[in-house]
Amino acid sequence: MRLSFKIAARFLKFNLAQTFLIVTGIAIGVSVQVFIGLLIQGLQQDLVNTTIGNSPQITISATKEAAVIENWEEAIDEIKENEPGLSAISAAADGPAFLLKDDRSDPVIVRGWIFEDAEGIYSIEEKLVEGRLPKEGEVIAGLNLKDELGLSLNEEMKLATASGRIEEYRISGFYDFRVSSINSSWVITDIKTAQGLFDYGDEVTSIEMQVQDVFAADIIADSINNRIDNEDLIIDNWKAQNQELLSGLNGQSISSIMIQVFVMISVVLGISSVLAITVMQKSKEIGILKAMGIRDGDASRIFLLQGLILGVFGAMLGVALGLGLSVAFTTFALNPDGTPVIAFYINYGFIALSGGIAILASLVASFIPARKSLKLNPIEVIRNG
């Protein structure tokens, strides 16, 4: 093995220009693979983030008849304990109300949160553009609502519920979710305030969750459903509500795989044809080595190791090139506001996989010359000078 490696390395070093060419060929294949793969993954990640990144991915809500979730604190504890895939969980007390200002009466949704839990889902602090988070008896409103109604900080907001109750709350701040339907309808407050306004007592109306692997949301939702097993509750997940987005993402994944398969095929074909030529080039050397008594296994291992070495160097160079391309792309392809057009997410697993596949492909490609070398008879070389 050591001898085969030594000879393989020496052969490659001896034909340095040719070796460099093959390594470059493999590297270009790998870099295209890495770049396109990361690009598409970045696109998907962006899409997923903007669509569901700051919203609950699994929601437990009460049916109309039940109206509220009883024993919600125990339910949360149980879910937390048994579902390791969750990244955030938060209870909410929600209800419809009318915002009364001047002569107008606008429908809004009042959302009562425990802010330290809700932060994990909504990143509300980032979205606060004015003032601070509400304490008990305070609310925050979206920018659209503010502009529409001319609301101002520390003003009292008058809210009327369907049951006829009218309450006033101090506006402690304004937020911007960058989604106008939210910005014009959500009035966010502390959970106690909402519970008081809607007479929920200590109960809540929904439990919202985010998961680590967004694509596993449906599986986790099913598992929660089985665990809770309560007919008064409805469990929903983003996948069930976003079929179109999902099929779009799927299409992208498939096209990405297709591209990668074709790149890989061309890499394999390239390496195997070049390695097949090197076995012809080196047939004299192999003949001499066989006349000196090298075993067939060691002789063919020379070519496998050449394939392996070419693959490893090609993969390393290719990964470096691919990452470089990606970094260049995020640095130079910018939106007018200076953010990258596509933010790359460096997926180390995927990069390692691309490199690994290239190495494996090189190894497979070198099986052909390795087999050919088995058939080589030293006398052919000795006789023909």
Add this chain to the structure above:
Amino acid sequence: MADIIKLEKVSKIYGDKIKTQVLFDLDLAFERGSFNSIIGASGSGKSTLLNIIGTLDKPTAGKVLIGDRDVSILAKKQLADLRNSTLGFIFQFHYLLPEFTALENVLMPHRIKGGGVDKSTFKKAEELMDMVGLSKVKNNPANNMSGGQQQRTAIARALMNNPEIILADEPTGNLDSDSTENIYKNLREINERSETTFVIITHDRRIAEKADRIVEIKDGKIEMDVSR
């Protein structure tokens, strides 16, 4: 003394459609530790005979025994090991590996045998290079040497594993008479010191006459076989 090489009724026919018979029912044996020369006109079949003895080529008919072992029944691995440890080749065309230096070429049979290269192995290779008069160019790439230097390197390489048998095909064809003289003196010394059997093809009658035995091949048959 016992025969280390034995050929029984060895024939060689080249070609499938147009058959050329090159060797005709040869019966030939070489004693262990003997120093033999083979002479004959060009095309008489000397190289063919030597390649068959060296297991590189197969006879069309007949048997080859090396140290009492019939080589036709050996597995590929055993054959490889036989070539590596028992036989030492010096080819008509020297055949070095151009990717390696002269010294590395000399060490190659040892590496193939599977031994690591320690100080004593290294010293041995250097001594062999010294013996063939190449200590100055031992670190040259093999293809950066003159034809005669390459041939001498090939001689050193054949001796590296202390083989029982050295098969040489015109080993000094490219050398001047002084170097030739010197190399034969060394080979003879090795022959006497370690009982290595030599079978050497040569055109040079003066050299042939220094051997223990001269076998002359003519048209694939033994024309003359004299021992001193």
